[in-house]
Amino acid sequence: MFSSHYKYVSEIINQGLEKASLDGVLIYSGHVHNYFLDDMPYAFACNPHFKWMVPITETPHCIIHYKSDSKPILYLYQPKDYWHSLPKTLEGEWSEFFDIIPITCKEDVPDFSDLKNHGWIGQDDSCEFDNLQHNPKKYMDYIHWHRAVKTKYEIESIKKANKLALKGHKAAENCFRKGYSEFESHLAYMLATKHNEYQLPYGNIIAQNENGSVLHYQHMQRFRHQQGSLKSFLIDAGCQVNGYASDITRTYSFDNNDEFAKLIQAVDKMQVKIGKQATTGTNYVDLHTKAHLMIAEILKDFDIIKCDALTAHDTGLTNVFLPHGLGHYLGLQVHDIGGHQKSPAGKIKSPPKLHPFLRLTRTLEKNNVLTIEPGIYFIGMLLEKAKADDLGEYINWNRVDDFKPYGGIRIEDNIVVKKNNPVNLTRE
Ligand SMILES: [Mn+2]
Structure with a gap:
């Protein structure tokens, strides 16, 4: 069932890229924010664009690199961290559609600053690359319209x-x-x-x-x-x-x-x-x-x-x-x-x-x-x-x-x- 879902999703994303004249998008799962003056975070809420493609809902700092002409890459965040247990690597039908690259820290994230014609889809304070279009409106509108039809x-x-x-x-x-x-x-x-x-x-x-x-x-x-x-x-x-x-x-x-x-x-x-x-x-x-x-x-x-x-x-x-x-x-x-x-x-x-x-x-x-x-x-x-x-x-x-x-x-x-x-x- 996931494969026909993924087919619909990728078709819509390809069309969205075309509408917005983009070659690809980076879709960020999100990160947590701390309370004022505190080191305690608000609960994590996953970017809906991310979980539309990958049913991993509780893991921050993941990035999907999607291009219409190649297999998407999922940078899956798995920190070497003795404070928390590792996020479960969910095996499932979905995983065959991605090349999965584990990342353990920020330094593992590739340098996207040379990417051209790419969008960054994620919360307001998440995009660190000036060359990326942050939540390009044409792309977002197109996706949001079509997301209303469910697979x-x-x-x-x-x-x-x-x-x-x-x-x-x-x-x-x-x-x-x-x-x-x-x-x-x-x-x-x-x-x-x-x-x-x-x-x-x-x-x-x-x-x-x-x-x-x-x-x-x-x-x-x-x-x-x-x-x-x-x-x-x-x-x-x-x-x-x-x-x-x-x-x-x-x-x-x-x-x-x-x-x-x-x-x-x-x-x-x-x-x-x-x-x-x-x-x-x-x-x-x-x-x-x-x-x-x-x-x-x-x-x-x-x-x-x-x-x-x-x-x-x-x-x-x-x-x-x-x-x-x-x-x-x-x-x-x-x-x-x-x-x-x-x-x-x-x-x-x-x-x-x-x-x-x-x-x-x-x-x-x-x-x-x-x-x-x-x-x-x-x-x-x-x-x-x-x-x-x-x-x-x-x-x-x-x-x-x-x-x-x-x-x-x-x-x-x-x-x-x-x-x-x-x-x-x-x-x-
Ligand atoms: Mn209601």
Whole structure:
């Protein structure tokens, strides 16, 4: 499976080189940065251009030298270092596509200062050669556009990352059902997925009660709620396999039969429905708008708002309850780059004024992988603002008060775009 992936990748890179009039690129895996005044580093995050070609995700200072007319060379960093153990040399199908040259220190890196017409692809402070074009825009735009279409190998990796994350979700939910703390759910997730904190594609969002209304809630309370006061649980957590991420959210009510549980069911049903519409040729902005109208219907059915769906959308009332985008591209990055591109040449299609946070404005292509993550939240700050902005008359405040202690709902799956029947990697 990797060989057909590599074939696609090298075709796209060759075309990118041609567009940018380059003979080759040096793709740098990255390096760590230390904290201010300290010798402790921030966690390493691998350059997505690097792990697109080589599934080595935890090793800094590696360089791929890629030229369209010869076999690429991988300078694989293996320091002679008694502080750390050596990075695992991953044998695999990928290795046959590279000439692998181990390097142990900076001095082993060849002098690239004579290279002509080459790009350097890597973080801002990483390029030490004036002759290299640092992240040439034409090349980057072309790659980022085409990276949105995923190969079988990539889809399989994201599928595995889904499977693994779901194990963690189950373990975390079990903790919630037993009345354990947010932090205990988090630990159960880590144990079930065998992930380290730095291996997660993003920090787990694990929220009980009102905390579910904070979109990127980060605190993980250590205490257990007293019996009877634990109401709801929202978990947004993923995994990584071969450097590819999953990004999944579920919401639960402690009482499976209360109004909040019914509201979750309604969002869940709507989420599945909208996910099935992620087909080739669909514009994601339209899908996002459709989702808002569907959310408005649910708000109306539950007597939370008092106007029709179209009014709710056009006045911005639905943004009060759903203040984020329907979803985003997913892959080597949780929010895979290129979602606002208009073409491979890099022109930008910005999100509509009413929905500035939408990360994806492109027309969907077969084998795009993206998230579908609608929600309904009861966010104090936005509700107060709505009141001040004269949207208050449309809101049934008694109902809002009923739901506020539950925080909010988000349901998120990972979807592969197809011509007719998109594949749901999370549910299938
Ligand atoms: Mn997401």
